[in-house]
Amino acid sequence: MDSIFERWWECRREVRALCWGLACLVVITTAWGIFLKPLNGQLAERQGLLKQALSTHAALWPAAMKVAQGTTPDARVVQPFSPLAFQANGATLVRWKPLPAGGELTLEADWSRIPDIFDRLAQQSAGVNAFVIAPHGGRLRITLQLELHHGT
8 A cells, every 4th residue: 555655656746737637537527427417407408498488478478468458447537526426317416414534425316326326436436434225205315424535
């Protein structure tokens, strides 16, 4: 065993440097073959999947845009709140009592007009906290507790 070390130290410096370089090259190549080459294969596979997903994603956009252009959003035009707007369409304004955050609206209407009242309230950004419907002289009297959302 001593003879190997003695031979090593007896060699010239250039030969020892060349041997160390070759040994390092063998270690690095072995490490690359064992650890990094499989990772490079997995990376290439994942990049291929990514390219495929991107092309599929890009191909779906035209169809999605056609669907989006074909549909119209259900956007309602917000009108300012006015209790006098409920005086039409078979409804009669009985009383409007304004409060700081809304108010109390009392109307007389036929049963068929009550859904129209709620629809008009939605168009005017008025939320209904509570309501009471009671018969009154052949018609219905509806009292609504309103919350106005647009700060009038």
